[in-house]
Amino acid sequence: MTAETGSLHSASLRSGRRRQRSALVVAGLMAITAFLWSTPFLWTLVASFRPETAGGIGMASLLPDYIPTLDNFRNAFESGDFAVYYVNTAIVAFGILAVQIVTISLAGYAFARLSFPGRETIFYVFLLQLMLVPPILIVPNLRTIVDLGLYGSLAGVMAPYFASAFGTFLMRQTFRQIPRDFEEAAVIDGAHWGQALWHVLLPMAKPGLIAFSLVSLMAHWNEFLWPLMVLNEPRTHTLTIGLATFALSTEGGREWGLLAAGTLLVMAPLLLLFAIFQRQFVNSFMFAGLKG
Amino acid sequence: MRWIKSLAVAVALAPTATWAQTKIDFFFPVPVDGKLSREMTRLVKVYNDSQKEVAVTAAYTGSYDDTKLKAQAAAKAGKPPAVVLMSANFVLDLKLAGDIVSLEPLLKADGTTKAKFLDDFWPAVHANAIVDGDLYAIPFQNSTPLLYYNKDHFKEAGLDPEKPPQTWAELVDAAKKLTRSDRMGFGLPEGYDYMGWIMEALSMSNGGRYFNEEYGGEVYYDTPSMLGAAQFVEDLVFKHKVMAQGVVEGPALSTTFLAGKVSMMLLSTGSLSFVRDNMKQPFGVAFVPRNVRNAVPIGGGSLVMFKGLSEEQKAAGWKFAKWLSSTETLGGWSRFTGYFSPRKSPYDTAEMKDFMAKNPEAKVALDQLPYAKPWFATYQTVAVRKALEDEIQAVLNGKKKAPQAVKDAQKNADALMKPYVDQTALKLP
Amino acid sequence: MTSVAAAQAPFDASHARPVSGHRLQRRLLPWLLLAPSLLLLAAFTYLPIGRVAWESLHDKPHATGKTLFVGLGNYTALFADKAFTQSVANNLIYAAGTVPASMALALLFALAVQRATRFNAIMRAILLFPSMVPLVAAASLFFFIFLPGVGLFDHYLAKLGVRGANWLGDPDVALWSLIGITVWKNAGYYMLFYLAGLTTLPGEVLEAATIDGCNAWQRLRYVIVPLLAPTTAFVLVIALINVLTQVDHVIVLTKGGPSNSTKLVLYYIYEQAHENFAYGKAAAASLLSVSFLLALSVFSLKTMERGAHAAS
Incomplete structure (x- = not known):
């Protein structure tokens, strides 16, 4: 700061004012960023209610300079059975999450709290899952799914994701940050490791679990190629497959308004969930990073 | 083979109480829009309700590429789909890969022959259904490229909206008059897949062949007819300045056409319904302009059957495929989608005559059919096609000159086909 | 269990x-x-x-139905393939374009919306929205945004008197358009990890730095960034994995074109396996990319754990 020494009082006053000004600049910059960042959504929102759906000069406009119509949404609902898609997608996304929470808690606990030969190596072997590129897995994994008798079922879509390297990693970190004293106290009180995990560690790891849930839900809600490979009937289709029936066309044109409406329909539940629980979600990410 | 026949007869005659239904999977992509997916699902339901022996499960499987990926993955996993609607130029490659079965035994079991079966199909669609002399596919939905033009723009530019350009010279002339600072006179769909098809149309209109229809190991890229086509594309952008620089994808082109930012374009007949439904200004369609002769490639999808089916499933799949490709079904599908029917007989029906009278553009597409030729299909069709497309895309961006581009395309394509050529045409005693 | x-x-x-x-x-x-x-x-x-x-290690020549042992033949074929070497080069540019930019933005976003105010709550939501869009949809939306002449970008650039580009159709521009989409999609997601990391910073240290007369930049450069090293290592691993394992936008938007300019390694693998029937080459390329990622992750995680020990 400046070398000149005024009274302590005036210096803090000046720095306070400067802080105010810089806060204003930051807020302004953020507002611009927010606008840029949300432009695609603004356009989607505006386009989904626009009467002309395929082209026209006005299609690119971000201003709702029209009489809004629900035609695009009506068409979207007619193009597919969205109620079924929502249910199936929810089953897949939450089903995967439910099983994952069990597998990652157990594995995370083993890596964080128990010592056994080869722990480090096995941990890195776990991480291999993060490195695998999905398209290469399609053919062998589909074969496994058929062998398990799960081809064409929602369970077949879910099965490969039941174990999660990312989740295990996150739980290991979270458990490590919880002081051992807590469970040791519980174990001395005569509790079994399972009870210590269930009654002591998991409640304390809740932020980590919530953070992981968000990541997992986002990934599986939006997945496309793998469900397309496994599912075989309209009644088992998920939202992204439904969306693709009108979003992807190889010949001819695209109905942008319809695409916008469909995209909104797919995203709406996630956005709503996040809007309602955003503080919990973000806080959970913060706590997940907290060191004990 | 006789027992297949007797089995088929048995299946057909058996009382439903003692015979379980044969369950089969049918995979279909939707190349135009969601409405088609619903219509297809409805058709399959009609079929399932109409008889009791076969229960078809229809699965929408994304794009043509996704469909191929899914069908192959499912077959490898032991759950082959009985019938798949596949891009017509994948048939050769799928046969070479051993993924699909010959339909000849099924024809024989029906007491018919390939020639009799194909008699009602337009000659242009035959080649893409036959590999090494055997029938491997049934054409289902077909298209050709078509010239679309904006009639209002024609009037503004002092051109006769009822006299679209018929030759390349007239095309350049019209495009120059139509081009203004805020709009282009002409446009081509130049993304992967479309680009190759359009270059086939241009080289054929220039007297060329693009590929050897009889043998999967030859393409004619470094030839005068293809060089002329490539040079024409280069000139449209850089000499005549009537076409946008850089690659423009099909959906981008149709959107700019609808927005009145492009006055003429080549696009598939499969887009007719889409343009008709969404175009605000009056538009017309015409044959693809010629330089040497009128000629266009066929595009679209055919029905194929995968390997690994039980005999019952095979028979059931064949039955369903025959129903899908019947005069009645093909006529209805054609009217619904805008594709033309690969069969001739639907056009003799009253419904179709009525439809043609109401939709003169569909008539133009049909009139162009006698000039249609097979779609390119070679060993490694997609890679060999991309070998040309990458070079033409470089030309469109001013990174390469046409003569060099066709030379490089030929070299790359030859390298890709070498393993096949070595095993076939160059495998000498 | x-x-x-x-x-x-x-x-x-x-x-x-x-x-x-x-x-x-x-x-x-x-x-x-x-x-x-x-x-x-x-x-x-x-x-x-x-x-x-x-x-x-094997080859199944297309159209023969045979499987042959070829040793390292697929690997030598891979490096002889110009499309592969170009895809590696593209991937390096793509990594250099997306990873530092999205991580730097993520850190700046995290610093800006760190305090829990209502305004910041809305900001966080907006910044995180892009990671919630299904890629199938996002890619289609961007197809429109990048449409030459009539798309969202060109529409508004024209109003500013700027001539737009052929965002996805020009080989000099297309890869950068994809980089833009990736940064847009991932920065908010990485921000979450930085927000988490920031809460672990000891408040006393920051205050001490302020009292010692550090300005905001110096605080960031000499205090915050070093203290966040473990978080950075973690985000770096995630970001690098994403660079090599996310390919949907290439599949939907450009299919590797024009003229191979957006062909990333994973798209090359996808193409070889599913379009060209070249499973051996695809397998060799996958194995290389898996090994590379694994080596990288082990290295970064080791660094990160060391960092975590040093910090605590």
């Missing part, structure tokens, strides 16, 4: 059990806990990797 293990050893009994049984149970416990994950990973991860490794 929990209930089974618990049923075998109700806690009263486990206490009364002789020491040797206790020890055996202790030795078995980790494996019991890991069993569900290991079984699933074996079925859906290790088995496929094994298969890929096997395939990378």
